[in-house]
Amino acid sequence: xxxxxxxxxxxxxxxxxxxxxxxxxxxxxxxxxxxxxxxxxxxxxxxxxxxxxxxxxxxxxxxxxxxxxxxxxxxxxxxxxxxxxxxxxxxxxxxxxxxxxxxxxxxxxxxxxxxxxxxxxxxxxxxxxxxxxxxxxxxxxxxxxxxxxxxxxxxxxxxxxxxxxxxxxxxxxxxxxxxxxxxxxxxxxxxxxxxxxxxxxxxxxxxxxxxxxxxxxxxxxxxxxxxxxxxxxxxxxxxxxxxxxxxxxxxxxxxxxxxxxxxxxxxxxxxxxxxxxxxxxxxxxxxxxxxxxxxxxxxxxxxxxxxxxxxxxxxxxxxxxxxxxxxxxxxxxxxxxxxxxxxxxxxxxxxxxxxxxxxxxxxxxxxxxxxxxxxxxxxxxxxxxxxxxxxxxxxxxxxxxxxxxxxxxxxxxxxxxxxxxxxx
Numbered sequence: 001x002x003x004x005x006x007x008x009x010x011x012x013x014x015x016x017x018x019x020x021x022x023x024x025x026x027x028x029x030x031x032x033x034x035x036x037x038x039x040x041x042x043x044x045x046x047x048x049x050x051x052x053x054x055x056x057x058x059x060x061x062x063x064x065x066x067x068x069x070x071x072x073x074x075x076x077x078x079x080x081x082x083x084x085x086x087x088x089x090x091x092x093x094x095x096x097x098x099x100x101x102x103x104x105x106x107x108x109x110x111x112x113x114x115x116x117x118x119x120x121x122x123x124x125x126x127x128x129x130x131x132x133x134x135x136x137x138x139x140x141x142x143x144x145x146x147x148x149x150x151x152x153x154x155x156x157x158x159x160x161x162x163x164x165x166x167x168x169x170x171x172x173x174x175x176x177x178x179x180x181x182x183x184x185x186x187x188x189x190x191x192x193x194x195x196x197x198x199x200x201x202x203x204x205x206x207x208x209x210x211x212x213x214x215x216x217x218x219x220x221x222x223x224x225x226x227x228x229x230x231x232x233x234x235x236x237x238x239x240x241x242x243x244x245x246x247x248x249x250x251x252x253x254x255x256x257x258x259x260x261x262x263x264x265x266x267x268x269x270x271x272x273x274x275x276x277x278x279x280x281x282x283x284x285x286x287x288x289x290x291x292x293x294x295x296x297x298x299x300x301x302x303x304x305x306x307x308x309x310x311x312x313x314x315x316x317x318x319x320x321x322x323x324x325x326x327x328x329x330x331x332x333x334x335x336x337x338x339x340x341x342x343x344x345x346x347x348x349x350x351x352x353x354x355x356x357x358x359x360x361x362x363x364x365x366x367x368x369x370x371x372x373x374x375x376x377x378x379x380x381x382x383x384x385x386x387x388x389x390x391x392x393x394x395x396x397x398x399x400x401x402x403x404x405x406x407x408x409x410x411x412x413x414x415x416x417x418x419x420x421x422x423x424x
Contacts, residue, residue, distance in 0.1 A: 003056035006086040006370070008334030013086070015370045022058040022081050026091020027065055028344025029407075033356035034091050036411025040379055041363050043415035048374040058085065062104055063093035063344075074104050079111055088337045089366055091359060092344040105339070106152075109145045112335045114328035115195065116202045117143040119311040119341070120365070126387040127319035128398050136295040137317050140212070142203040143307025145328055147195045150304050153188040162186055191227040191303060193234050200235040202331050203301035207276050208244060215239070217280040218302040218310065231303055232280050239278040246270030247278040283310075290314060315341070322354075322395055325361035327369065336369055338362040352406040355393040357383060360414070381421065382414040 001018035008014065025034040038057070045055055060078045067073050082088050093104045108114070119141040123134040131137075155161045165186040169175040178184050200217070207215050217236070221229030236249040246267065255263035270277065281289065283306050289296060290310075294317065302310060315324035321342045329336040340359040348354050364379040386392065390402040391413050397404045405413055 001054060005084060006334075008086060011332075013334050013370065015372070017053045018056055019087075019370070020056045020058050020085050021366075022060045022078075022085050022088035024060050024062045024078070024088070024090035024093070025065070026340070026344065027063045027094040028092060028346040028349045029354050030063075030065075030091030030093075030340075030344060032349070032352055032407045033340060033354065033359050036356040036407050037359040037363055039408075039411040039415050040360050040382065040418070041367075041375075043418050044367075044375045044378040044382075045372070047378055047418050048372070053372070060088070062090070062108075074107055079108075082108070082112060082337065083335065086334050086336070087366065087370065089359075089363060090337060090339045092340050092342060094344050094346075106150055108337060109328050110150065112328075112337065113146060113330050113333070114335060114337060115144060115146045116199055116329045116331065117141075117145040117307060117311075118202075118206075118327045118329055118365070119143065119307075119315075119324065121311070121314040121318055121324065123318040124323065124384050124387045126390060126392075127323060127396060129317060129319050131291070131317050133294075134318050137290075137314060139290070139294065139297045139314055140203075140206065140299045141307060141311045141314065142199060142206070142299065142301045143311060144195055144199040144303045146304075147191055148189045148304030149187070151188065151190050153190070155186045157183045157185040189224075189227060189305070191231055193230070196231045196234045196303075197238045198332065200238050200301045202329070203299050204239060204242060204245065204276065204278075205331070207299050212298045213271075213274065213276055214296075214298040215245075215276055215278045216286075216297055216300050217278070218283055218286045218300055218306055219280060220283045220306070221280075222282055228303060228306075235280070235301060236278065239276075242276070245276045245278050248280065249278075286310065287313060291317070311341075319396070321358060323357045323361065325358055325365050327362065327365045329369070336366070338366040338369075352408055353394060354407055355395050356407050356411060357393075360411075378418045378421070379414075382417040385417050385421075386410070386414050 003018050003020050004016035006013060006015050006019050025031045060081055062074050062078050066075055095103045122138045166175060166181050175181055203215055217232050219228040219232045221232045236247050239245045239247045251263050251267055254266055315321045324341045326341040327336055327338040339362055342358055345354060360379060360383060364376040367375040391405060392402055393410050394404050
């Protein structure tokens, strides 16, 4: 097989039998978890396709490793390769402090316009969890990835730039809303109609494709009416344009015009017909409801800062970010970078002890994105079986009955389960 690039035409990925997929090992524990994950990936591909398909992995540099070798935290060659090859995967990266990129992860998302941060959160039986019923958590989070605080418009207090903001607010008659204007720092969170609707569209399209029936818009529109409130409004307007949806905005309109009984009947009719019910919830209320009634949610669509909090909080309910996968996707161009969602943990580098599951599950997401669903299923099933039988890394070992494995040994064990499952 000749290695070939993945292409994107007419809104669809075209994946050859031997696709070139760039990878960034990452910093700290990155090389160790990548080694374990790659073993699982290659085994799953071989098992699923029996040599008729394979991945040609393309190593790229970023982060501290790149800086030491090239003097750049994010080399131009890395960005070019990710653009040209469409789909990639990466380990955790060190962010320089006080200079350089404010976050390499953020820069990648901005440069490639990876506007949808997709975080599926689900529970694997046997994973230690701080909640009583983690099995009720099965929520897919779609977080806007390029606006809001990611815009990086952030001005320190006591500077000429801050004084310009004071002057502008004074001109607009709003400076009295700032409690201590002379020392205040200022930041802007842009929320656009285009950015909001393409994110909500990604969530709705995913719901349609994956037989999900509840999409929840999470926002703080009761306070930030012109930004987060607008996100809710634009989200509902887009959802109303789908024949397959029934929105709570429509419910409210019917209730106002025809009464509660008619609105309730229309909602019940929509549910019976299998339509996607699109509702919304205030952010702080969502955190409470996600703890008390997580099974009330299936897909969440939200803005950047909310989504950052939400995805990590939900991950904690099912065992933490060590088992939380993530993907950053532009569904309009096909570009995507899947990643481990945790940090570099440099204090543990070289000890072969930390959990590679986040990166493995991110790889499963990547193979689903490529349409290689057999591979993704083998990876998830292998991980599920390893955890259920208590063959885990030390962070998941709940008692003396667990067989504690190192990073590479866990990868080998999961790979063995994948091979043996097909033989059985």
